[in-house]
Amino acid sequence: MRLIQNFINGEYLDAAGGRRFDKRSPLDNKVIASISEAGAPEVDAAVRAARAALKDEWGALTTDQRVELLYGVANEITRRFEDFVEAEMADTGQPSHVMRHVFIPRGAANFKVFADVIKNVASESFQMATPDGRGALNYAVRMPKGVIGVVCPWNAPFMLMTWKVGPAMACGNTVVVKPSEESPQTAALLGEVMNTVGIPKGVYNVVHGFGPDSAGEFVTRHPGVDAITFTGETRTGTAIMKAAAEGMRDVSFELGGKNAGIVFADCDFDAAIEGIYRSAFLNTGQVCLGTERVYVERPIFERFVQALKAKAEAVRYGRPENPDANFGPLISQEHREKVLSYYRKAVEEGATVVTGGGVPDMPADLADGAWVQPTIWTGLADDASPVREEIFGPCCHIRPFDSEDEVVNLANDNIYGLSTTIWTNNLARGHRVAARVEVGITWVNSWFLRDLRTPFGGSKQSGIGREGGVHSLEFYTETRNICVKL
Ligand code: NAD
Numbered sequence: 395m396r397l398i399q400n401f402i403n404g405e406y407l408d409a410a411g412g413r414r415f416d417k418r419s420p421l422d423n424k425v426i427a428s429i430s431e432a433g434a435p436e437v438d439a440a441v442r443a444a445r446a447a448l449k450d451e452w453g454a455l456t457t458d459q460r461v462e463l464l465y466g467v468a469n470e471i472t473r474r475f476e477d478f479v480e481a482e483m484a485d486t487g488q489p490s491h492v493m494r495h496v497f498i499p500r501g502a503a504n505f506k507v508f509a510d511v512i513k514n515v516a517s518e519s520f521q522m523a524t525p526d527g528r529g530a531l532n533y534a535v536r537m538p539k540g541v542i543g544v545v546c547p548w549n550a551p552f553m554l555m556t557w558k559v560g561p562a563m564a565c566g567n568t569v570v571v572k573p574s575e576e577s578p579q580t581a582a583l584l585g586e587v588m589n590t591v592g593i594p595k596g597v598y599n600v601v602h603g604f605g606p607d608s609a610g611e612f613v614t615r616h617p618g619v620d621a622i623t624f625t626g627e628t629r630t631g632t633a634i635m636k637a638a639a640e641g642m643r644d645v646s647f648e649l650g651g652k653n654a655g656i657v658f659a660d661c662d663f664d665a666a667i668e669g670i671y672r673s674a675f676l677n678t679g680q681v682c683l684g685t686e687r688v689y690v691e692r693p694i695f696e697r698f699v700q701a702l703k704a705k706a707e708a709v710r711y712g713r714p715e716n717p718d719a720n721f722g723p724l725i726s727q728e729h730r731e732k733v734l735s736y737y738r739k740a741v742e743e744g745a746t747v748v749t750g751g752g753v754p755d756m757p758a759d760l761a762d763g764a765w766v767q768p769t770i771w772t773g774l775a776d777d778a779s780p781v782r783e784e785i786f787g788p789c790c791h792i793r794p795f796d797s798e799d800e801v802v803n804l805a806n807d808n809i810y811g812l813s814t815t816i817w818t819n820n821l822a823r824g825h826r827v828a829a830r831v832e833v834g835i836t837w838v839n840s841w842f843l844r845d846l847r848t849p850f851g852g853s854k855q856s857g858i859g860r861e862g863g864v865h866s867l868e869f870y871t872e873t874r875n876i877c878v879k880l
Contacts, residue, residue, distance in 0.1 A: 395427060445568070481583050485576065486725060539567055541570060568598070628810075631649045656831075678723065688792040750789070849862050
């Protein structure tokens, strides 16, 4: 069994008193790692190390020197690709192809891309007139914000964590990362990469633990943390925002979603089925951008439901390393209980269960894992709880619609506003509907495609702020104005 320790000031450390908690495999519920749980003293040590590094070696580097080191981090992640794949598969139980093609390569890209962004960003300058005719030059400089608290979820742990750590470090900040208690391994492994590459001690720190009254709350309440970037549930975001109010710390939040898929009758039918299938079931439905509400124009409704059903019923459950498997378990027994409670609620609230709705029969060695069936419902009212609330599982409700106005109103009738995917061959309609849906990101005839330089974030209760490309700089730097009389 592995021991996963906190990474503070360049060293792997146990918590005082040796507090530990177990990490169980989602595949079979067996304990696979023992995690050292940081208390307030360890979090304090991590924040102090991060503050010291701001002033010392890291703060003294030029942008070019930092950029070279970040390229080194990206290269070292690529060199240790298999270690990261293995660690992430162990934590999440997801098929290896998702790790290999999306989550781990994106982790390396998060260091490379943001190094390039900081290298190429321009700054503002204005020449102004003065009464003596000599004028003055105003210009802006970007300074690091300081120590950034990075609080992460479990659904794509490495990709989502590095998406914050990469730009934070590129901008000259230092970080204290609190990975999810369900997925601590890749954040821990990244410490080895930082040491190999020669990132100064204290720039990257990791503290393990839970949320309330544990490492998560200790990080977000610590007065030495200058700003907090968080990905997770909206309810948790509310608690963190309250903590951040003390000391007027800035926040960047990527929160929950209840995303709509809109399928017009004029779409490329096969492409739409494939796109909605992926958006509802990839990563066993544990994707913030995933689709849990599908609206299909009436003429193709029945055909669409049957085609999606056939695909959902063809998933192949199995261990991550099994090349035939394309469908993994949920992250934990606790999360499975939540998802299954919605499977029950859907029936109670009058759904027709098109497929799924329960737990698959698994072989004996996987019988204790967090497996659920991909599930499709029809017939629920628009105010039914499985239609309104984020479930974060492999399930969706499909409802027919008759007009563009109707479907825009349905899509917007939710507290969340993270993403939408629209399927149509009428390009004008695609643009028109995309501009009317109240979300941070809209895909037309695609899903989950994104250049890291573009803005990313949620509308309504799906987030605060935008990250990506130069937008990340808005959060991870403070712009200061300097005025020089000429
Ligand atoms: P979560 O909110 O339960 O936990 C996220 C992190 O916050 C964990 O590290 C947890 O320990 C910590 N935490 C919990 N309570 C805390 C508190 N009071 N103070 C400080 N830290 C606390 O989320 P999760 O279950 O890990 O992840 C799933 C959620 O994340 C879903 O709602 C999903 O939509 C969302 N998500 C959003 C995006 C996005 O980009 N918008 C991306 C991925 C996931």
